[in-house]
Amino acid sequence: MLAGMGRLEIKPEQHAALVDGRPLSLTVRELQLLVTLSEHPQRIMTRDELFAEVWGGRPRSDDRSVDVYVSRLRAKLGEALPEASLIHTHNGIGYRFSPDD
Amino acid sequence: MLAGMGRLEIKPEQHAALVDGRPLSLTVRELQLLVTLSEHPQRIMTRDELFAEVWGGRPRSDDRSVDVYVSRLRAKLGEALPEASLIHTHNGIGYRFSPDD
DNA sequence: GGCACCTGTGAAAATGGTGTGAACGCAGGC
DNA sequence: GCCTGCGTTCACACCATTTTCACAGGTGCC
Numbered sequence A, B: 001m002l003a004g005m006g007r008l009e010i011k012p013e014q015h016a017a018l019v020d021g022r023p024l025s026l027t028v029r030e031l032q033l034l035v036t037l038s039e040h041p042q043r044i045m046t047r048d049e050l051f052a053e054v055w056g057g058r059p060r061s062d063d064r065s066v067d068v069y070v071s072r073l074r075a076k077l078g079e080a081l082p083e084a085s086l087i088h089t090h091n092g093i094g095y096r097f098s099p100d101d
Numbered sequence C: 001g002g003c004a005c006c007t008g009t010g011a012a013a014a015t016g017g018t019g020t021g022a023a024c025g026c027a028g029g030c
Numbered sequence D: 001g002c003c004t005g006c007g008t009t010c011a012c013a014c015c016a017t018t019t020t021c022a023c024a025g026g027t028g029c030c
Helices: A028-038 A047-054 A065-080 B028-038 B047-054 B065-080
Strands: A008-011 A016-019 A044-046 A087-090 A094-097 B008-011 B016-019 B044-046 B087-090 B094-097
Touching: A008 A028, A016 A028, A028 A047, A028 A065, A028 A094, A044 A047, A047 A065, A047 A094, A065 A087, B008 B028, B016 B028, B028 B047, B028 B065, B028 B094, B044 B047, B047 B065, B047 B094, B065 B087, B065 B094
Parallel strands: none
Antiparallel strands: A008 A016, A044 A094, A087 A094, B008 B016, B044 B094, B087 B094
């Protein structure tokens, strides 16, 4: 089986992300971010795109919200799926969600 | 054996919830709520869903009945099964029943 | 009536989420 | 290896939500 995905299911309509059928305890923002990333697998998404989808509007030029929430999300995903590295950083650009890593 | 479930049996048709074969003394509302939650294990249920099933209709926007009854239910479950934490809060969304926690 | 219990409400206390600034660490270029 | 810029994480203050308590109205039983 794949290291990460397959065990991870994302169900926005149920307000939940499941690992092996058990919901992660994500906050609303964390879940929104995960949903947004996972809706565009393998695509590099800029901070502006992510901010627009999750927070709406444009981030202040020095806004670090996206980074902070990516960090929080990684921490929780990493606990539930230690082998997987689902969210990749693309330096100077943004982040990419990679289901099968 | 599992910490919580296994020792807990819910018998809606008998209007009873048993721990180690002994009935909890739950009120009608408390039992309805427990039955409803336990019919959807591991699923995050919104207050609206729970209210609809237990009370019927929609709650007033500031109605805290669900919360209060969850609290009362937890108190009684906690007395009978101190180790178990069966009902989990999902902030901003609702509650989740987790049989094997 | 008097009692015991259930129910829903309001309000105070406790808990948890959010965004920000700052410190830290790492990667890539020189 | 050393700089520099960017990304990561931490700590905190503010705000929102949840939990718990106390109470008043209602119901049924004796």
